[in-house]
Amino acid sequence: MPEFTAEELSEAHSALLSVLYKCERIDAGKLGKSQQTLLERRIAALKVALKLIEKEQDRKY
Numbered sequence: 001m002p003e004f005t006a007e008e009l010s011e012a013h014s015a016l017l018s019v020l021y022k023c024e025r026i027d028a029g030k031l032g033k034s035q036q037t038l039l040e041r042r043i044a045a046l047k048v049a050l051k052l053i054e055k056e057q058d059r060k061y
Contacts, residue, residue, distance in 0.1 A: 006060055013053045020046040 004012075023043050028036045 004056070006057070009053055009057050009060070013050060013057070016046055016050050016053070020050065 020043065023039060023046065026039060028039055031039065
């Protein structure tokens with residue numbers, strides 16, 4: 001697995017948090033069923049990615 005600098009991890013974390021925030025603000029009720037499912041899966045994947053980044057950041061410090 002490639003090594004990332006603390007700065008790269010921090011920037012990635014900030015970017016993913018921004019995307020997660022925007023996804024969570026979407027009114028899923030206005031979406032079709034498949035778009036709702038896709039949105040739910042995106043949110044779940046973003047949360048996993050953020051946790052992995054946080055875990056890696058904790059390991060580095």
